[in-house]
Amino acid sequence: MATPLTADQMLAALKAEGLRVVEHPGWRTHNRAGHGAWGPVHGVMIHHTGGSAPSDAEIVWSGRSDLPGPCAHAYLAKDGTVTLMGNGRANHAGGGDGNVLQAVIDESYSTRPPAPHKHEGSSGAVDGNARFYGLECSELGKGTAWPTAQYDAAVRWAAAILRAHGWTEKSAIGHKEWSDWKPDPTFDMPTFRAAVAARLAHPASWNPSGSTPAKPTTPSAPTTEDGMPTAKEIADAVWKYPLVSPTAPKGSDPNRAAGTFVRWQDQHHAELLARLDQQAARIEHLAAQVDRLIAANTKA
Known part of the structure; x- marks a missing residue:
């Protein structure tokens, strides 16, 4: 307690x-x-x-x-x-x-x-x-x-x-x-x-052989005296940050640059838009068929 x-x-x-x-x-x-x-x-x-x-x-x-x-x-x-x-x-x-x-x-x-x-x-x-x-x-x-x-x-x-x-x-x-x-x-x-x-069992400063205090594996944006990072520091931190490629083979888990990831995002976005266009065309086609069926039933 x-x-x-x-x-x-x-x-x-x-x-x-x-x-x-x-x-x-x-x-x-x-x-x-x-x-x-x-x-x-x-x-x-x-x-x-x-x-x-x-x-x-x-x-x-x-x-x-x-x-x-x-x-x-x-x-x-x-x-x-x-x-x-x-x-x-x-x-x-x-x-x-x-x-x-x-x-x-x-x-x-x-x-x-x-x-x-x-x-x-x-x-x-x-x-x-x-x-x-x-x-x-x-x-x-x-x-x-x-x-x-x-x-x-x-x-x-x-x-x-x-x-x-x-x-x-x-x-x-x-x-x-x-x-x-x-x-x-x-x-x-x-x-x-x-x-x-x-x-x-050791002092707080203890660092066993083969072990080091936790350190970042990716850069973080340094700060100025007022605690705010500069625009360049932010850009450097973001674009150097390693990201796992979503197109990598399962289990390989390589790190890729942020630019690679962004390009993949753009390509994937374009593919999604194309699929949406295809779906919209199919929906229009089905809607036209429904209209024809309704018209045929009405005449009958």
């Missing part, structure tokens, strides 16, 4: 753990205050978005029609960059199992907390949004391997908050361990907790 970290404490803890942190404008006051408690807090919860960037990042910030944002306290991109999205209550955990919460509070379980038997809206479900910090990781959830930089950053994010509160790795759980409705994250949580424990 603990008082939630302040925005400054959160930022300092994440940076001390070696994370690359971006502050979304307004994150310090972005929360669901007035819609339930925030604290005392007992642990951290890992999620995956089920979508892909950049739309999933926007959903974490703004929410959906049925779930207002923020939908987590932080968003983790594939390159390991952590973007702070909220400070306070966030709509990420929903209802879950009170037995799981007690096991986290006591840090009493072996490798896994008890299996959950509750979910949002079920009788006896406990409000997880009041008790857990949430991390949404950009991931479709198809069972593919997570990039090393992203997984390492998730471990560091969890360790940073646990370290700040003096908790062990057993205060870190996955959404699937909280709610019997949820499948996320796709990786094995005992293995994840073992990695968190390894970090907590």
